[in-house]
Amino acid sequence: MEQENQASTKQENIPESNQIIFKILDANENCPGVGTQSAGKSEACAGCPNQTICSTGEAQKEDPALEEIAEKLNQVKNVILVLSGKGGVGKSTISTQLALTLAQDEKIQVGLLDIDICGPSVPRMLGLEGQEVHQSNQGWSPVYFEDNLAVMSIGFLLPSKDDAIIWRGPRKNGLIKQFLTDVIWEDLDYLIIDTPPGTSDEHISVVQYLKKTKVLGSIIVTTPQEVSLSDVRKEINFCKKTELPVIGVVENMSGFVCPNCDCESQIFPPITGGASKMCQDMNIKLLAQLPLEPKILLSCEGGKCFASEHPDTKSARIFQDIVKQVKEVARK
Template structure:
């Protein structure tokens, strides 16, 4: 498995193996010559397995603790509120799987059938697969090296029976490491519709988000847009706004302007979001009139519009 070094021009670019950051890289010769390792047979197997999944969306963040898993869940809840839509979530945060708790599925276990692993379904009809379902206790630490993590991700993508599904949202760990590269490469034939990148307003988070966007561009992964979580704090009682994380460099809005990205929305900090996640309840239906809920709904609509309009464009040209 190839790993992108700091400053890597990308394995599919004209500068691959020729740029200064490539010096000393073990992949330099093969990148420069255009030679690659033989295709992983799992790529085609995964394509066939996901043939019934219409849209595939990655949720990424450069830094931990910015609300990526929370956004993944709200995207799922929001899309699933349309009863005609089938929604699934794949949690590939191997060491810190939080989706079962957020979706109200703590303590569940995975079952196998003749067609593969069966995902676990929430009361809202959302299908979920997560490492947490394979652990004997929620307190068990997953102490694995990269190859074993990559192997489990491959198994999730190849062996889980998602059936006919409209949206598969993939919750990833923070950063641009093995798990991300493996997921993008394994889904190369099945095609990823795009990535939603999550940040908070302060520059410490935005620094890492810029790297995340660079990662997407090097791997030719479309960026649907950026979500700024914890944008402001809106008091549930008096409705006054306070900035908990001041955007010293202009926040996500300026970053999106500078990098040519779409800002999908700014979600206010609301303590009721955390409570709903801890209790496994959908925030969108628990507190429907909150400013954060309004922001989430707009984000859901923009993500759906990106995926569905993109699919319809070729038809419009006929």
Template sequence: MANPADQLIAPEPEHCPGPESENAGKADPCQSCPNRQICATAPKGPDPDIALISQRLSGVKHKILILSGKGGVGKSSLTCLLAHALAADPDRQVGIMDTDFCGPSIPKMMGVESETLHVTSTGWSPVWASDNLCVTSIQFMLPNRDDAVIWRGPKKNGLVKQFLKDVEWGELDYLLVDTPPGTSDEHLSVNALLGAEDCGVDGAIVVTTPQEVALLDCRKQIDFCRKARLPVLGVVENMSGFVCPRCANPSDIFPATTGGGRALAAEAGVPFLGAVPLDPRIGMACDYGESFYDAFPDSPACGALQEVVKNLGASIERKGKVNGHVQTNGFTTTNGLATTNVHAVAA
């Protein structure tokens, strides 16, 4: 069955109920929309590809979205640092799915920018950055490194589905999904496709920096998670202070005028996973595609990452112990798995 979103002839209007909604073509926002007839006649009901995605991801134990309300908080770099920290245990298999299609920086940071995706008879093979750490990104599909991706929502949604349905992820302990800033098509698609009970998304990590300007947008991101019924595993405060390597004096580069990430987590009633300090060597490691975690294991930043990994494991374990219908982070889950209604968010 073709995806109705792929047949749209114009961008979806504000408050669009979605082409698969029973209200498609009938709601008030539909009356002046050029897609009205397409949506009204499109097949309704759950996406048939969800069963294929569930089968493809059956070997992935934990699926985690990395979110931020705004750009510039170091979400992609934190995704790479967290992936390296998790992969430091050789018995763990870790994957990164880069859904930031307009700014795919993960391959550069992971040192695999020049690689390409290989297509086999059973699907797409991810690129392996190390023996137990693999990556999938649109960057591997671009003819030139500097090519811009200028896509509307339906094409982005289609590639999200392909990354989940066609990539041979195999047996993974963690699949980290790096998303673009904000709450848009990529977030809705990933949540809808992974939010089904048999797919089993664990939840989201929300990344912020200490200053109130960043916290403003992170509050919106947490509100998005609640409306989308996506569990929040915790908040990570990135760029949290700086310790001078020469004099060892700490400095607050971004002062936490309202309490920073820890206060945000307490205010929202979600776990605080940790605070990762600034370190110039992190930027250099990302530029050269090297693992900061492996090169400087005794640095304050790596110590903070170890704390984040420990707290993340505890947050996932708490969620895993939940049985039946319970209340988690402000919304109902079934057997510890959140259900998703993407149209409730878009409406």
């Protein structure tokens, strides 16, 4: 009882502007969901900036673009989103190397879509900087890395690679929608979508836009440190709330492989148990633990497929195993 009084006193002493922030955070944690009868009407909705939209039913209205996107991506057999709660964990490395490794099989058609609007790194990692997107009456033609690997990124649309994208949410969402409706993806076995870190506008938009497409699921990338894992837990909860299947988690930078002796050592020790413990606690599959290896960096800088350049390395076998697991999920 005394603890409750203390908590109440602390809450009363918080400035009014900060109390609004706490209300928004509480609403986010206990959000009933936009598709429920209590949307915008429950106590958890108080203070949420979207309360009016939810309570009036505006949030439940279907975007006409969903049908158009479903028709445009009708020939895409599997859509995979690569997510991470935190930046700098190697998400784009996983996205590009996954696409390159899949494309080693010439019978497999692969697409790679970069929706990291403010920090597009896919063109650099594939050695495609300076390439241009061609527009016709049918739409935008993606840039082809190989005959069976098509790539699209805002990086191809910028006059200079150093230009900053200073956009608010609606404009970002508009471009993501355009990538899904105007790009000529044609017949793809896999469309891999590289997303920015976090659980914000771009993520909500792309999950909603893909609602009527063949989404295989998401691959979530983390590193062993707790500072990364804490954000990844939020990403997993985001997937659960949006009903986005999780294929599994890749723990990147899990150890370090010496380029001289090939010995492996721990640089970022998993003090709280790493991704393995997190996946066990959250009932999520651990796809792989990928070590930090200088050769992977060189492959990415040169726009090369690491698994084909260094097939005898441990990391190459791990990439091949990730691809194998993804194919198994796609066959189910």
